[in-house]
Amino acid sequence: MRRAVSTAVLTTAGVVVLLSLKPHHSTVLLSVPPVPGASSPGRAAGPPRDGTFTGAAVRTPYGPVRVAAVVRGGRLVAVRVIQVPSGTGRDQQIAGYAVPRLAREAIGADSARIDAVSGASYTSQGYIDSLQSALDRADG
């Protein structure tokens, strides 16, 4: 019995130590391929052209994210998802709740300057970066 307790305590302590040694902020290191004509984040002066603009494919640890921005009347009216990580059930589940939220926020903000959805930090960051590159293209 005593050994069972000490094993449980040791295991728990070990797991907690391992977890606590990891960084506790999102360290998203994404590589965004340079997009021709890409400018600083945010919208350039002047309304963007209408049309559908495909963003860059942004690599995340779970797979690439790529979206297209649909611009009508100078405003972002829709974001189409071309590619999100979907290799596993978890990926699909994350995409299932994160993507609609991100789209809603981006359309509401009319930009890619939106917050990441918690629990989907990689996918959010990939989404934001890809959308930004699409909007840059619309501006360009």
Added chain:
Amino acid sequence: MAVPRSQNNPVTTRFPVRRRAVVLPPSVVRLVPVAAGVLVGAGAAGVLGLWWVDTSSVVGASGWFTGAGRICGLLAGYGCAVLLVLMARVPLLDRYAGTDRLARWHASGGRYVVVLASAHVLLIVWGYALSAHAGPVAQAWTLVWTYPDLLTGTAGFLLLLATGVVSARVARRRLRYETWHLLHAATYLAFFLVFGHQLSDGADFMAHRPVQLAWYALYFGAAAVLVRYRFVAPVRSALRHRLRVAEVRREGPGVVSVLVTGRRLDRLGALPGQFFRWRFLAPGLWWAANPYSLSAPPDGRSLRITVKASGGHSAALAAVAPGTRVWAEGPYGGLTADAARAAGTLLVAGGVGITPLRTLFETLPGDVVLVYRVRRAAELVLCAELDAIAARSDRAVHYAAGDAPDAVPLTARALVRLVPDLAARDVYLCGPPGMTDAARRAVLRAGVPRGRVHHESFTF
């Protein structure tokens, strides 16, 4: 009840038994359990390393829960493979770590794996629920029905949990050995069922082909060892030795001896004190392989077991007809003469635990004293043989029936009075757990070093 086995050393000078296994020097023998432990620990460290390399950050409560769940899951998956190897009855491990030590490792390892798997399930459901902003129940539902291989994984987990519960000490006492054995075999199915989701949902495996291959290698390796020693070996041994029941003899109330003959039995390499797992190919008996110790030193022509009726299997043995075919899996057990360190020996047998000690009583070198305890004098068996051995080789046997006024109590003082140089001897114990525990405490108190008390308990 299964007969406890004892460990004896083979006395190869007196019994020209060909030994199959290479005999390791004692210093190496002592290292076998240590080396096994180090190997298992190194594997666990490797698994943790896998998680470490693959995890860049732990963010928020969901990150902590998911991370902890992932670590528990990885360790549980690794533990399943280790458990398979522990129960594969690898001769080297069995002989030098001891069957009962392996069984103890397997039992505590099994409990650990069941707890880790349970923690994994709870933490992952909780962590995913937090990150998905869903309730734990809804999240569990989503996981089971939409994630790949998780329906089978859940079935496997529940099976593992059920086996863990029936294997728990308390429940086991109320089960027949045969029932327990069958339920336990269900763990193979459980391991198979949970394997799929480890690779298809495990974040540390998904995108890493080499890691996947290593995991496959771990499981296929464990399965190969298991098949080799638990399926191929008994079949090959059955074909080679063609064992048959030669005689069934009544030894006492509810106790029978079964004499088995076959071909080339010297090649089995069985030693006094060892046991086999016996499968009698008779109606109602063929499906269970029960462990019974040899009750006579193997002479190369026949093997004898002495069994007390306590479960369905042992009771049915009395009715086995001569000529019945037998599969014997073994020999197993490290309670042989190899374990002895000193020149003299005290053997303490309880009830039908006499069987392996009777062979040791005859074959151990040096001065040997046997204390044979039973609850009632009527339960004493094999007395004629024991008396003959005692007379022939000038060894002492003390019968101690619980209902007799002169019974030797299992106290340090009584044992030392019986064997004044007890502290300088090896002690072999075999019997029901209560008796062996009491005897162990008594001889330790009498000054016998821990390493010289040899004991293999035989509660399945």
